[in-house]
Amino acid sequence: MSRPIMPSVLAALGTVYECPDCEVRYLNERRCTDCNLFCRRIDDGGNCPHCDEPVTISDLAPTPRP
Numbered sequence: 555m556s557r558p559i560m561p562s563v564l565a566a567l568g569t570v571y572e573c574p575d576c577e578v579r580y581l582n583e584r585r586c587t588d589c590n591l592f593c594r595r596i597d598d599g600g601n602c603p604h605c606d607e608p609v610t611i612s613d614l615a616p617t618p619r620p
Contacts, residue, residue, distance in 0.1 A: 567598050567599065567600050567611075568581050568582040568598070568599065568600060569581070569582055569595060569597075569598060569599075570595075570596045570597055570598070570599040570600075570608045570609070570610045571583060571584055571593035571594065571595055571596060572593055572594055572596050573586035573588070573589055573591060573593045574591060574593070574594055575589045575591055576588055576589055579596070579607065579608040580593060580608060581599070581600065581601060581608040596610050596612075597610035597611055597612045597613075598610065598611050599611055599613070
């Protein structure tokens, strides 16, 4: 029996970072190109297929209700 094929989306996951000053997000880049500051790690994620901006898994997952 063969293993199920993993979606190619998982292969494209990386780490999303955000600049603490200008709040621009980067995928797999730790330094802001505009501010020249080190960015903080937000979450795992990738580029949005519609707008090509970095989005995190937590951006896409619904938040649990209390």
